[in-house]
Amino acid sequence: MIYAYTENLNGKYKKSSFEVVSYAKTLADMIGDTVTVITINSDDSPDDLYKYGATKVLNVKNEALKVFDPKVFAGVISQLADGNYILFSHSNESASIAPFLVKEKDAAYITNVISLPISASPFQVKRNVFSGKGIATVETTASKLIITVSANSVGCKESPVQGIQENPQVNLPTDPGYKVESSELNTGKIDLKEAEIVVSAGRGMKGPENWKIIEDLANVLGAATACSKPVSDAGWRPHAEHVGQTGKVIAPKLYIAIGISGAIQHLAGINNSQTIVVINNDPEAPFFKSADYGVVGDLFEVVPKLTEKLKVFKG
Numbered sequence: 001m002i003y004a005y006t007e008n009l010n011g012k013y014k015k016s017s018f019e020v021v022s023y024a025k026t027l028a029d030m031i032g033d034t035v036t037v038i039t040i041n042s043d044d045s046p047d048d049l050y051k052y053g054a055t056k057v058l059n060v061k062n063e064a065l066k067v068f069d070p071k072v073f074a075g076v077i078s079q080l081a082d083g084n085y086i087l088f089s090h091s092n093e094s095a096s097i098a099p100f101l102v103k104e105k106d107a108a109y110i111t112n113v114i115s116l117p118i119s120a121s122p123f124q125v126k127r128n129v130f131s132g133k134g135i136a137t138v139e140t141t142a143s144k145l146i147i148t149v150s151a152n153s154v155g156c157k158e159s160p161v162q163g164i165q166e167n168p169q170v171n172l173p174t175d176p177g178y179k180v181e182s183s184e185l186n187t188g189k190i191d192l193k194e195a196e197i198v199v200s201a202g203r204g205m206k207g208p209e210n211w212k213i214i215e216d217l218a219n220v221l222g223a224a225t226a227c228s229k230p231v232s233d234a235g236w237r238p239h240a241e242h243v244g245q246t247g248k249v250i251a252p253k254l255y256i257a258i259g260i261s262g263a264i265q266h267l268a269g270i271n272n273s274q275t276i277v278v279i280n281n282d283p284e285a286p287f288f289k290s291a292d293y294g295v296v297g298d299l300f301e302v303v304p305k306l307t308e309k310l311k312v313f314k315g
């Protein structure tokens, strides 16, 4: 049996969940198996999970699991996943759950996977290494395997099956010996990790008071906003927007970098973007080496003009 853990935000499945189910279905077809989804407190319809190939959805409904606790979540998944493969999206959530499962199941662990399996036996796949600077082909003969699939790396392929949903009961620790308190900032804006288009800005913006031009461009494109590390360190933007080696790792279809120099630590978080557009007034800025399209110019002139043109185009 192949298990795919699907994340949800406020009860709704994240887009990356469909990609991991689709991935699991491809693997299932390779080895002649089926896909069972494990999810916790989802309020969403399971129909899209069936559409991408899940034959069974185990949706654990439990008030005690409303607060995210990686160790407890790993315990829940461990009770339900009685097979050789457990698949996750590569995310902060999986990075904190999966290691507990690896130990519990004595499984091999392959993270940041960016290709469909090259072979199922032995299991062979490509993964990102060195903060996205390299790609490694890895192979394991381990009988149990836990993998995390990088978002937007393989995409979703529809493969509809007849599915059923169950709400299994699980045992929870009465007192794990600690208390996790969680608070989530719900701005109602587009989630950066899920966004197809990201408008990102750096120290070239000169100060937080100038961010309206970034938000205007993001609004017209239906994009999420991001920033470089010094910008969030200075408190110009919230830390949740910081991308890079020490921030979020994203892979949108379009990444627009404005007034960002393109340091290696920044690129580590965005170099899997499908198309990169750079706006910078320094033609020697390192970011241009990674750009698909570049505009050499003053961002305070270029960005408002771009927004106006896009508004006209959309109109």
Ligand SMILES: Cc1cc2nc3c(=O)[nH]c(=O)nc-3n(C[C@H](O)[C@H](O)[C@H](O)COP(=O)(O)OP(=O)(O)OC[C@H]3O[C@@H](n4cnc5c(N)ncnc54)[C@H](O)[C@@H]3O)c2cc1C
Binding pocket: 201, 202, 203, 204, 205, 227, 228, 229, 230, 231, 242, 243, 244, 245, 246, 247, 258, 259, 260, 261, 262, 263, 264, 265, 266, 269, 279, 280, 281, 282, 285, 297, 298, 299, 300
């Ligand atoms: C261990 C470590 C981890 C790090 N992790 C991260 C990370 O996760 N993410 C990250 O982003 N950084 C990270 N950094 C910092 C990184 O090395 C860079 O210092 C940082 O990315 C630079 O931010 P920036 O491009 O916004 O600023 P700058 O390097 O100051 O670049 C500003 C850019 O704006 C351009 N500019 C200025 N004015 C204009 C204008 N009017 N119009 C157009 N362009 C203009 C300039 O030409 C310049 O290229 C890390 C560093 C270390 C040591």
